Amino acid sequence: MPYTQLLMSFEPITAPRKRPYRPTSTEAHESVKESKEAMYEKILRAFKDCEEGLTSEECAAKANISYESAHKRIPELIQQHKLFNTGETRKNKSGRSAMVRKIVE
Numbered sequence: 708m709p710y711t712q713l714l715m716s717f718e719p720i721t722a723p724r725k726r727p728y729r730p731t732s733t734e735a736h737e738s739v740k741e742s743k744e745a746m747y748e749k750i751l752r753a754f755k756d757c758e759e760g761l762t763s764e765e766c767a768a769k770a771n772i773s774y775e776s777a778h779k780r781i782p783e784l785i786q787q788h789k790l791f792n793t794g795e796t797r798k799n800k801s802g803r804s805a806m807v808r809k810i811v812e
Contacts, residue, residue: 746772746780751789754810760793762805781808 753770754761761769767777784790789811796804 743780746776747784747789750777750780750784751810754790754808758809760795760807760809762797762799762807764799764805765797766808 749770749772750766753766757765757769763778763781764774766781767774770777781790785792785808790808791811793807793809795807797807799805
């Protein structure tokens with residue numbers, strides 16, 4: 708098959724359709740909203756107490772929360788302009804480089 712025919716045989720790429728409204732998604736969001744706010748407070752308190760900044764792993768230990776929770780919430784706080792990436796990295800427990808973040812003052 709010639710190249711031009713091959714190109715013409717493919718379906719055009721379209722954007723994925725938006726998911727329909729689901730009341731369960733809204734309920735789930737509302738149920739975690741309060742605990743999310745409490746998590747944000749713990750994370751921000753940990754950053755306030757540490758002038759040299761923290762990695763997600765260090766933040767989790769300092770805030771006494773799971774790594775997964777810290778790792779998930781830190782980017783949200785960056786989007787809210789409450790934390791920022793310093794451009795520095797530090798080694799975490801596994802020896803890999805981890806980004807250091809600081810609180811916006």
